[in-house]
Amino acid sequence: MNFSQHRYKLLAAALLALPHFAFAEIEGMTFTSVMQEQTTLTPASAMAINPVLEHSMNVYVSAGLDRKLKLYWLSSGVKLNEVNTGVIGVSDRITFQGKDFYGKQISIVAPNSQGNYTLQADLLTVDGNVIGSWSIPVTIDTQAPTANSSDLAFNYRSFGGTLASYSPMDFGQLKLTGIQDTGAGLKNVLYIVKDDVSLSLINSINAQLDLDTSTASLSSLPSEVLPSDRGWYQAGFRVFDAAGNYSDFTARSFIEKASYPLPVRSDIYDASSATWKPYTSWMTIYNNPIKVRYRRPYSETLEANGDYGWSSYGYREGDFVYNEFTVSYPTVNPYWVALTKSGIHSVNYLSDFKFTLGPGVDRSPTKQPDTVQWFSEEGGSGGERISVGKYTKVVRLRLNSEKMGYEQLAVVSGLGSCVIPIGETYCDVTINRVFESGFGYTPYSYVVYSSVNGVSDGRFSAQFNYWYTYWDFIAPTIESVNVTDDSITVNVYDTNTTSDWRSGMWKTEVFRLQSSLGFAISPDSWVITGTGRHRVTFKLNRLPSGRQNISFYADDTYGNRVTQSILSNYLNDTTPPVLRLQSPSGAQITNGSTINGLESLRISITDDSEANINSVVLSGGAAKDSVYVSTNNLGDGIYDLNYPRLFPSLEANETYTINITAQDTAGNASTLTSTFLYLPANLLQVGQMTTLAVNKQLQNTQNDPITSIKTGVLRTAEGQLASGAQTAFITLRSDAKINVNILGSVLQPGETKQITIIPSITGEVVIPVYSASPGVKGQASFMIDIPQITSTN
Structure with a gap:
C-alpha cells in the first residue's frame, strides 16, 4: 500500500495573538413567533421580529477559526441574556440559508418585553479579549395591528355590488380604513377568503397598503381566488406589521363568480293580430316603431333563489320573465342593463334586433360619423368628446344625421335644438358653454326626431349617443417625498380621481x-x-x-402639472466600487500568486460613495470546497479575512478561487475573482510514507510505530514547553482513497474529528497513523490543527 503525502499544520499561539480589528457577522436567526410560526430571518440594516418573549431563539454568527463569541441584547446600555461560546473549531462549519461558513449557532433567550434593542456579537480571542463586535438594531414587537371590521367598505365600478354581496365582474374597490400599529409599523396586506363556518383560510392574494393613510385596499378580484361559483364567505384583509404579526378584518359576504344565462331576444309584437311572435334575425316587420321583448328563466331571478339572481324583471309568464321595449328601427344606442345584487350584469343593446322593413314602412335615421361637432370662440374644434384643462368657450354645435325624406328635429338636451331640412345632413345650434374651473363630466344626449315644421310628429326618434364633456383645472398634489441613498419616493394625490364607474375620467x-x-x-x-x-x-x-439639481413633476391627463425641487447639487455616482487584493503593505496580489497565510491577504475597496463588501466566497483547493468567509473591517476601506478551514496547496492544480462582491450606497455593484495557491504560514510537511495495506499499527524492532508524525518542540506564546493534554482536530481530505486511523480515531474522506494529544517531557509529539482500509491501495492526505498550545507548568 502506498500511504503517502501526510501533511499537518500547527496554528501557533503567536499567530493567534496577531492584532485584528475584527468583527463577527450575524448571518440570521430562527425562532418561534407569537403567531406560532417557525420563522427564519436574515439580517438587514435593522430588524423587526416577534419571538415568544423569554423563549430561546437561535442566532447564527460567522467568524474565523480559533475565536470565541459573546452574544447579548443591549437595552439602554444594559446587557441582557448574555451567552458565551467555546472556541470556533473546524467542526463548527454551518450551513444557513444557502451559505456555508465557520461560526456558531447560539441559543439566546429573547427579552421579556417589547421594545427597541441592539443585538450584539463580540468577537473574542481564545483568552477572552474582545477584538471586535457587530451589532444590529432590533425592534421586538409582539402586538398585531388593530382596526375595526366595521370600517370595511365596498365600492362598485359600474353597475352594482355591496359589501354584503359582490363579484369579480364589477369589482371597484374594497377598502379598510383606520388601521393602527404602535410597534414596528405596518408592512403589507393580503386580501383573504375564509370558510364561512370554520373560518379556515381558503385563499389569499396581495392587496395594497397605503402607509400615509393607514388604509388597505383591493382594486381587482381575480375569480380564481374563489373556490366555488357562489357562496357565503368571511372575506377581507390580513394586515401585517414589520415584525410579522398580523390580524384579520373580515365581513360576511356573498361572493359569486358564476355567469348567468343572458337575456334572449325572444319576441316582437304583431299589432295586426295583437300577439307576440317569435323573433328571428332579419324578419320582415310591417310597422315601425315596434315593440320587442327579452326573455329570462324565472329560476335565475333573485326572487326564486334568495341570495342571488337577476334583481328585477318586467313581468312573469310561467317559467319565464320578460322585459318589454318599443324601438324605432334601426335604433342606435339605447340599451338596458340586467343586474344582480353582486354586480354581475348584462348590457343589452336594442340595436341587436335586426329587421327587414316591409313595403312602404319608413325607417329611423342612422348615426353618422362625427354626429356632434363643436367649435370654440378660441378657434378650437372637435367631435363627440371634449376634454379641456384650460379656458374654453364653446359657441356652436353642428348636429349631423343621415339624409332623410322627412324633416328632422335635432335636440341636444339642456343646450338647444335645430331643424335638419328634408334632404340635408346637418344643422347648427348656437350655445354658450364655458369651461374655466374645477373638474367635472356632463354628457349631453343628442336625439333626432321625425318632425313637421320643427315639431316632432311622434313617429321616429333616434338617440345618437351623447356630446361628452370633461374638464379638469385642478393639478395633482405632492403629499410626501422620501430620499434615500439610492432612490427617491414621491407620494402623489389626484383629488379628482374616483373609485366608481368614472374612475378613468380624471x-x-x-x-x-x-x-x-x-x-x-x-x-x-x-x-x-x-x-x-x-x-x-x-x-x-x-x-x-455628475452633479445636478433634481426636481419632480406629475401631470394629469388634462395637462395640469405639479412640480417640486428635491435635491440641489446632487452627485450621482454611476461607477462601481474598485476591488483590489493586496498585501498588508499595500502591494498588489496578482492572479495566480501564492498566499502564505490568509493574514497576508487584504481586500481594498475604493469608491466615490460609501461602499461595503457583501460576500466573500473561497472555493477550490485540493478538497474542491466552497465556504463563505466573514471579513474584518480594518478601516480606510481595507478588510482582512477570518480563518476558514483550508488545506494547503501542495500541487499546482490545488488553487483556490476567491470571489468578492461589493456594492456602494448608489447601488453600483462590482465583483472581483482571483485565484491563488495557499500555504499556511506555519505549515509543516511530512514526507511520503509507504506502509502495508493492513488496518493495524506496525512497529519496528524498537517498538516504535513505522508510520507516524513527529513534531519538533512545541511552545506556548510565552515560550513555555507544551505539556498536558492538547486539543487538536484532524481532517481527512475528501479525495482520500482510504480511511485513516489516528490515535484510535477512524476518519472517512472529508471527515473532521477532535483528538487529544500528550506532548513528551521535551514538548514533542509523536502521532501514530495507519490505514483503516485493509487490503485497499491508495493515497490519503490529512491535516492536523492544534488551535492553542497550552502548558501545565
Missing part, C-alpha cells in the same frame, strides 16, 4: 424625475395605494453621471 399618469442636465426618467416602481393616490420610486443611478 387620472394622473405621468411622473418624472427631472435632472438639470436635461434628462428625465420615468418611475422604476409605480404603486396605486388608494383612490387617486400614487407612490412612485425612482432609482438615482439611472440619472446621468
Whole structure:
C-alpha cells in the first residue's frame, strides 16, 4: 500500500495573538413567533421580529477559526441574556440559508418585553479579549395591528355590488380604513377568503397598503381566488406589521363568480293580430316603431333563489320573465342593463334586433360619423368628446344625421335644438358653454326626431349617443417625498380621481424625475395605494453621471402639472466600487500568486460613495470546497479575512478561487475573482510514507510505530514547553482513497474529528497513523490543527 503525502499544520499561539480589528457577522436567526410560526430571518440594516418573549431563539454568527463569541441584547446600555461560546473549531462549519461558513449557532433567550434593542456579537480571542463586535438594531414587537371590521367598505365600478354581496365582474374597490400599529409599523396586506363556518383560510392574494393613510385596499378580484361559483364567505384583509404579526378584518359576504344565462331576444309584437311572435334575425316587420321583448328563466331571478339572481324583471309568464321595449328601427344606442345584487350584469343593446322593413314602412335615421361637432370662440374644434384643462368657450354645435325624406328635429338636451331640412345632413345650434374651473363630466344626449315644421310628429326618434364633456383645472398634489441613498419616493394625490364607474375620467399618469442636465426618467416602481393616490420610486443611478439639481413633476391627463425641487447639487455616482487584493503593505496580489497565510491577504475597496463588501466566497483547493468567509473591517476601506478551514496547496492544480462582491450606497455593484495557491504560514510537511495495506499499527524492532508524525518542540506564546493534554482536530481530505486511523480515531474522506494529544517531557509529539482500509491501495492526505498550545507548568 502506498500511504503517502501526510501533511499537518500547527496554528501557533503567536499567530493567534496577531492584532485584528475584527468583527463577527450575524448571518440570521430562527425562532418561534407569537403567531406560532417557525420563522427564519436574515439580517438587514435593522430588524423587526416577534419571538415568544423569554423563549430561546437561535442566532447564527460567522467568524474565523480559533475565536470565541459573546452574544447579548443591549437595552439602554444594559446587557441582557448574555451567552458565551467555546472556541470556533473546524467542526463548527454551518450551513444557513444557502451559505456555508465557520461560526456558531447560539441559543439566546429573547427579552421579556417589547421594545427597541441592539443585538450584539463580540468577537473574542481564545483568552477572552474582545477584538471586535457587530451589532444590529432590533425592534421586538409582539402586538398585531388593530382596526375595526366595521370600517370595511365596498365600492362598485359600474353597475352594482355591496359589501354584503359582490363579484369579480364589477369589482371597484374594497377598502379598510383606520388601521393602527404602535410597534414596528405596518408592512403589507393580503386580501383573504375564509370558510364561512370554520373560518379556515381558503385563499389569499396581495392587496395594497397605503402607509400615509393607514388604509388597505383591493382594486381587482381575480375569480380564481374563489373556490366555488357562489357562496357565503368571511372575506377581507390580513394586515401585517414589520415584525410579522398580523390580524384579520373580515365581513360576511356573498361572493359569486358564476355567469348567468343572458337575456334572449325572444319576441316582437304583431299589432295586426295583437300577439307576440317569435323573433328571428332579419324578419320582415310591417310597422315601425315596434315593440320587442327579452326573455329570462324565472329560476335565475333573485326572487326564486334568495341570495342571488337577476334583481328585477318586467313581468312573469310561467317559467319565464320578460322585459318589454318599443324601438324605432334601426335604433342606435339605447340599451338596458340586467343586474344582480353582486354586480354581475348584462348590457343589452336594442340595436341587436335586426329587421327587414316591409313595403312602404319608413325607417329611423342612422348615426353618422362625427354626429356632434363643436367649435370654440378660441378657434378650437372637435367631435363627440371634449376634454379641456384650460379656458374654453364653446359657441356652436353642428348636429349631423343621415339624409332623410322627412324633416328632422335635432335636440341636444339642456343646450338647444335645430331643424335638419328634408334632404340635408346637418344643422347648427348656437350655445354658450364655458369651461374655466374645477373638474367635472356632463354628457349631453343628442336625439333626432321625425318632425313637421320643427315639431316632432311622434313617429321616429333616434338617440345618437351623447356630446361628452370633461374638464379638469385642478393639478395633482405632492403629499410626501422620501430620499434615500439610492432612490427617491414621491407620494402623489389626484383629488379628482374616483373609485366608481368614472374612475378613468380624471387620472394622473405621468411622473418624472427631472435632472438639470436635461434628462428625465420615468418611475422604476409605480404603486396605486388608494383612490387617486400614487407612490412612485425612482432609482438615482439611472440619472446621468455628475452633479445636478433634481426636481419632480406629475401631470394629469388634462395637462395640469405639479412640480417640486428635491435635491440641489446632487452627485450621482454611476461607477462601481474598485476591488483590489493586496498585501498588508499595500502591494498588489496578482492572479495566480501564492498566499502564505490568509493574514497576508487584504481586500481594498475604493469608491466615490460609501461602499461595503457583501460576500466573500473561497472555493477550490485540493478538497474542491466552497465556504463563505466573514471579513474584518480594518478601516480606510481595507478588510482582512477570518480563518476558514483550508488545506494547503501542495500541487499546482490545488488553487483556490476567491470571489468578492461589493456594492456602494448608489447601488453600483462590482465583483472581483482571483485565484491563488495557499500555504499556511506555519505549515509543516511530512514526507511520503509507504506502509502495508493492513488496518493495524506496525512497529519496528524498537517498538516504535513505522508510520507516524513527529513534531519538533512545541511552545506556548510565552515560550513555555507544551505539556498536558492538547486539543487538536484532524481532517481527512475528501479525495482520500482510504480511511485513516489516528490515535484510535477512524476518519472517512472529508471527515473532521477532535483528538487529544500528550506532548513528551521535551514538548514533542509523536502521532501514530495507519490505514483503516485493509487490503485497499491508495493515497490519503490529512491535516492536523492544534488551535492553542497550552502548558501545565
